[in-house]
Amino acid sequence: MSEQLPSVLESVFREIPNLAFEEKGARRLRVKLRADTLPALLELLKGRAGYLHLSAISCVDWPTLNEFELVYHLWSYEIKTLISAHIYIPKVPGRYVSVYDIYTPAAFFERDIHEMFGVYFDGSPDMEPFILTEWEGPPPMLKSFSTVDYVEKTFKWQDYSPLVND
Numbered sequence: 415m416s417e418q419l420p421s422v423l424e425s426v427f428r429e430i431p432n433l434a435f436e437e438k439g440a441r442r443l444r445v446k447l448r449a450d451t452l453p454a455l456l457e458l459l460k461g462r463a464g465y466l467h468l469s470a471i472s473c474v475d476w477p478t479l480n481e482f483e484l485v486y487h488l489w490s491y492e493i494k495t496l497i498s499a500h501i502y503i504p505k506v507p508g509r510y511v512s513v514y515d516i517y518t519p520a521a522f523f524e525r526d527i528h529e530m531f532g533v534y535f536d537g538s539p540d541m542e543p544f545i546l547t548e549w550e551g552p553p554p555m556l557k558s559f560s561t562v563d564y565v566e567k568t569f570k571w572q573d574y575s576p577l578v579n580d
Contacts, residue, residue, distance in 0.1 A: 420493055426458040441495045449484075449501040449510065456486065456499070456516045464492035468513075471523035473531045475557045480505045482533055486513070503533070512538035530555040 419427070419435075423443075427433050433447045433455070447455060459465035467489040474483040479502070486499040503510050512535040513520045524535040529543050532553035543549065551564050 420463075420495075422463045423493070423495075426455070426463055429458060430455050438498075443495060443497045445497055445499045447499065447501060449503050452486065452499060452501050453511060453513060453516065456488070456513055459488060459490075459497065460516060463490060465490045465497065467491065468517035468519050468523075469496075471520060471527060473527045473533060473555070475505075475531060475555065476502075477505075477557050482508065482531060484510065484527075484533070507534075508532055509534045509536060511536050514538050529553070532556065 427435060427445075430447055430451050433445060433451070435443050435445045438444050445455070456465075465488040468486065469489055470485075470487040472485045472487070474485070476483060481502045482505055484501050484503060486501075488497045488499065489495075490497075501510075508531075510533060512524055514524065514535075514537060521539050524533075524538045525540055525542070525544060527533050528535060528538075528541045529546055530553055534541060546554070551568070552559055554561075554564075
């Protein structure tokens, strides 16, 4: 795949306005696009190009931009290429549309991102916490989250002495 896109990917990419891509390796493409066009890209990749495997959705907090970057990692067993589709959404309100109806495993990744970053996915089947079930603090993966401040406010300090028997 090194110098030329497979024709099926060229065809798909042409249908998405303002899509930019770059080759990151022999079997890896980075795609940047507007957030509102991501669902259409995913439908086309799955239906026409055989990108049947959503391996992950990751999130990056960009405080200086006041945005979240969502990255959808897709693998095609036919083309044998990973596509990482990058979109940006505003940190406030921190909402995006679920792609659960396109890729069922998205529900798990969306739930995790909601729990760790606070992004809400409209249409996702479950946004309840599954790791931090008793957590009352802010989303812990935000760059504004201070572990030290949280510990200071939440827990009481006591002197530790390993020689004292309880």
